[in-house]
Amino acid sequence: MRFRTQFVFSLFFGQAVSHLKSFGLNPLEIAVTLLSGPICGAVFQPYFGGWSDQCRSSWGRRKPFILIGTVALVFSMLCLAWADSIVNLSTQAFLPRNTSNGVIEATLAIISMLLTFIIFVAIQAIQVGLRALITDNCTPIQQAEANTWAGRHINFAGVLAYLAAYLDLPRHINGIGKTVFAHTSILTIVYLTMTITITCWYSTEKQYAAPTSNRIRHSASFRMLRSLSLGPYTQVRTICVVQFFSWLGWFPLLFYTVTYVTSLQGSHTAEYGDMGALAPLVHSIISLIVAGLLPNRLSTGVSSSEINSAVWLNSRNIWIASNCIFAISMLSTFFVTSAFGTVLLFSIVGVSWAVTSRVPYTLLAEELSRPSTHWNKEDLSDSKGLIYGIHNLAICLPQILVMCTMGMVWAVTETQDGSLGIVWFLRLGGVSTMLAAYFATKLVETV
Template sequence: MASSGLADAAQYATLTAAIAGLQFAWAVETGFGSPYLLSLGLRKSLVSLVWLAGPLSGLVTQPLVGVLSDRCTSRFGRRRPYIVGSTACTLVCLAVLGWTRELAGGRERAAQWLAVVAFYFLDFSVNALQGSLRALVVDVLPAARQAAGTAWASRMLGIGNVCGYLMGFLDLARLLPFLGSTHMQVLTTVASATLAATVAVTCWFTAEVPLARPPASAAGPLHMFSELLSSLRSLPRVIKGVLRVQLLAWVGWFPFLFYGTTYVAHMHVAHHADDPDADQQGARVGSLAMFVHAVVSLAASLALPIVTYSTATGRARRRAGSPGSAPSAFGALQRALHRALARLSVSLQTMWAISLMLFSAAMLLTVAVSTVGGASALLAT
């Protein structure tokens, strides 16, 4: 039994390892994209237009990659070709971002355009990779293990965030000078190496069954989008309500991801206006704040499932906490623990509502906070 548990854990870890590497690269983009674009001389109003690539690419790329990979008959599997292809595109985009000024020959306007194009391609490749990796989890794991696979994916997201923001806080140009002469060059190099290594682990240790022939009813991408729109109109009322709430939640969540580092950095610069290195130090202070946020998020992803239940797990906990026939002291302690968890636990709906209210309160408080410590505490919340 113990060996079976270890084997399952090893499968979950290798299957979702690439998600950690992808999140590392995503943390580099979201955490340092805005300060980097501003350092190239791009106006703040134009930076916001650059970040439109994120939701646009997610809206188009993930459904499209899902449909195309569903029909893929490659001998390497349905998802692996798209994983490898999107990873290669992501690595190229990260390299371009790290060496934008050098590739542009020192021309400011050319560097700005090159960075904007690289960010757009990076968003599309990241979304393609994310969609392929999530589909791979669904393909490989049976229905009974989908929840555990999703939990492991969430943990890998947290690990990737923590590592990404920690790397941003460190003085990488001094610690790893052989990887580049600037902080952004070293950071993108480390992110590229991490992504390539984790994707290699997932592709090597995860077996896919090749598709013999595409589904007979497979339709083209344009037909897929029309079916998607018609499906949205016919969704159950409860699901439509969930989608509306999630849409509004992401309206607040995207600015937090893209401007969290800049928010803290500008506050640091305002308090150290006489320091010539205030901008560079501010970016690192903002990265530290996002690192604390990532640590809190990772801890929450580990702790909250213990005190949160769905309908099925709630019934299982009540059965586990009911009196049994085993008279052992360990059995009694186990039942007492289950009863305590059953009393303290809240439903998924309640936990979701609490998190949204906490996020809304923290976002409203950003207008009242004027210190780096207070801003960092809000980001951690």
């Protein structure tokens, strides 16, 4: 179910920086633009989640957010893909002929930033609706199956998006766009529309009682936030803590792999091919293979105290191992300095991405499906969208911290070289992921 949004994320992870560079944006402006992604995730996903919990539309609780978000996403992606052409045509039609290039470039930068913001807002509505659909409509066993296939589809979408980027479609197809982003966006929109239509057509939602008043709903929401932030270490809170430290490492890798590997390759692109585009493709292929090999049911909600202690293949232990693999790979950049070696090194991280795409959501869905001793049952059943939003907040906050720090580095150094310092952020990400592995040991074991 998360296949279609992952296609969009893969497109942004692999090509957003290069696409925005083609519009003349400098590294600081690109950092500010991409910063809108985690900010939207931190602000809008909890908001959309809580709103959808109380929605009583004839379409259902989640579908209105999914459908409206899809329309906004398709429109804004098309506009961003050809923003330069749109701005040029608009300036020719509405501005004097002697308009300076500086004005046109500033307009293009502002339009690009605005469209990117709309894309990220739309994604939040789609994501929280799709994730909550799984928890709303599935039994715990069905949720495990759904999250398994969602993880596989996430990685399959990544392979398709990165493959389209690696093939350098503008070289083979003329007249559609000047950048890989523009060409790949067409493929992304087609798959997005198809899969969203299938999901909304075949999924059914339960009918719920009339929504509670805003005052009661806000009170329940604040109770939930206070419990997760200041209360005892529940399973949900621990999952969020692990995600926070994990995504301090994931964000620079996902957005700046192409830039970093390309900087290592230097002027040898013609000789060795585009290693920058190859790195995320190999990474996604490894992720797809691992996602296919992982068993369907890593956990069934049975406490470890009720099973033989020899059983170790559970969600918690696999998540710990995947964080350790990520940390070792990032710290290995001290020793691996060639483009080809870095491609091989980053491909190993595909194992960690396959686990990250699935295990946290499986653990969270399990926890929301079992009776809670920390929250009122009614609060929990009516706040699943909010909890998914809070979980996404734990993913987005570290991205905001990393991007702000990277932006400050580029602002202070006043460099046009976006690769400056990226390797140090990757290494620091490895250290933070070691902390994520430590906190993952605090999770309750399930098999």
